[in-house]
Ligand SMILES: Cc1cc2nc3c(=O)[nH]c(=O)nc-3n(C[C@H](O)[C@H](O)[C@H](O)COP(=O)(O)OP(=O)(O)OC[C@H]3O[C@@H](n4cnc5c(N)ncnc54)[C@H](O)[C@@H]3O)c2cc1C
């Protein structure tokens with residue numbers, strides 16, 4: 001299942017290591033996560049549902065969905081998709097019944113910083129680069145590396161030169177990381193799980209494997225926690241082999257492991273289209289893409305790329321069920337009429353051994369909600385988001401948001417939003433001499449991005465968010 | 480609704496096409512028909528042949544200025560630019576190719592149309608390795624506006 005030859009990526013498999021899975025010795029390579037190493041060995045069931053004990057497989061690959069919880073070195077509920085495998089590690093199925101005494105002892109550590117940034121994707125790193133010029137910044141990420149969603153984007157990015165258009169996402173991640181680590185402190189493998197207002201901003205983070213609890217005191221916090229992939233309701237949607245599109249990208253482009261031999265993709269937005277292309281590049285066959293809307297949602301240029309490789313896109317189609325014995329063995333797709341009802345007799349069997357859901361993302365806002373910042377359901381933004389002003393500050397003073405967690409958009413805009421949040425936070429903390437000029441430049445740039453057909457949705461989302469923010473704060477935009 | 484909106488396939492009539500004179504010297508065909516926030520093609524062209532009103536506008540090509548150098552082909556993130564040069568009954572088609580194995584010079588490959596259907600044989604004339612490998616193939620001139628991909632067999 002490991003990819004040997006790839007047109008864009010080289011997988012570093014220099015160091016072989018061994019670990020144990022339910023007592024069995026398994027080979028892996030340094031740099032792989034536990035879940036990806038297991039996947040390479042065709043172990044597709046990682047956990048089971050609590051009540052019905054239904055099998056659960058790899059889904060999101062970015063530590064959000066909990067399908068991959070396993071017991072690692074005696075520690076229960078470890079998210080194996082973001083935990084690196086180590087020599088001699090003992091990985092077992094999770095116990096279903098847990099009590100507090102099952103958890104080994106923890107160390108406690110205190111950290112103080114001026115600005116804490118939760119999430120080291122493009123938004124968080126850009127905020128860090130901007131703010132660390134003037135302040136002491138700590139960037140925290142629960143993954144074992146920085147870069148967020150960018151680490152799996154092998155395609156060249158759109159946008160303008162300043163936002164690194166024409167460069168592949170993976171390279172943008174490296175550039176941002178290099179720039180950020182110059183002045184920022186970085187805490188990896190650490191999930192922020194709680195926020196407390198103690199007269200100052202206080203975060204609690206945990207590193208599960210190292211058994212450390214971090215108590216973080218900060219003057220300002222920027223939440224750049226990204227987004228979570230959406231699920232879709234259909235029969236068999238929990239079969240191992242039904243993946244989130246981003247999860248498959250991670251598996252394939254970060255760890256070099258194929259999800260299967262032939263896939264069906266649900267959703268012809270940019271994510272689904274790009275994923276199809278990346279699967280072909282990895283030497284994996286794509287049966288088709290189904291899209292419920294009557295038209296392709298993503299960029300035409302992305303659809304043209306995969307059409308000229310012979311991959312069909314069925315618009316006004318959806319998935320009805322996934323079938324298979326303990327794993328995906330095929331799917332049934334159906335055609336929809338203009339009222340989104342299934343057209344009788346349109347059922348078609350598609351033979352495939354995995355299914356990717358690329359049906360949108362939902363902003364990750366649970367953490368920022370703990371701060372008491374006002375949230376609102378904004379359809380155009382992808383769900384519940386924290387209300388914020390044009391400088392990305394929420395209704396709770398000193399708490400900022402940016403990037404996908406503040407509206408599902410693009411890495412390019414996430415980077416600019418990050419810069420705006422970082423600059424505003426550091427200015428209100430210390431005063432930055434050319435603050436006005438700089439922030440005007442960023443605001444102008446982000447508005448330029450939100451023009452045209454694809455810019456209209458995010459533009460509307462932001463207008464609503466900012467309007468509601470000022471309503472909640474009880475004052476006009478310019479007062 | 481245009482066909483490309485539903486099927487991802489552009490029709491010749493959706494494109495602004497060069498005339499014979501331009502095709503003889505070799506020019507870029509830009510198959511980017513939808514407004515997206517993107518502009519690296521504008522920056523890539525050393526001859527200022529591509530222009531754009533703003534980052535969301537469609538790229539416009541000036542066939543008088545374009546010399547068919549192919550610099551824009553490997554830069555475009557949409558892989559939407561192709562260079563065509565007609566030489567007698569044959570055409571040289573330059574396209575981006577991001578798959579393995581890469582073809583070798585002199586190798587015969589299949590030319591595919593916008594739906595991925597095989598339409599004719601093509602001979603690989605040139606390979607340029609950059610961030611995106613760019614391949615130039617020779618094929619019968621009548622297929623130059625149809626062939627948009629190759630299959631290494
Ligand atoms: C298939 C695909 C193709 C794309 N193509 C493009 C493109 O061509 N051009 C473009 O501009 N954009 C593109 N994007 C969008 C782009 O990747 C995202 O918009 C961007 O990554 C969002 O950045 P972010 O920093 O807000 O979030 P993310 O990149 O999601 O980063 C969030 C980070 O926060 C961390 N985190 C979350 N919660 C916690 C916590 N509690 N504690 C600690 N850490 C936490 C996560 O581990 C993660 O690293 C694409 C996205 C996908 C999925």
Ligand code: SF4
Nearest residue numbers: 524545546548549551
């Ligand atoms: S082929 Fe060369 S001259 Fe023509 S548009 Fe592209 S970069 Fe410019």
Ligand code: SF4
Nearest residue numbers: 511517519520555557
């Ligand atoms: S670089 Fe390519 S995708 Fe971007 S605007 Fe130019 S032609 Fe279109």
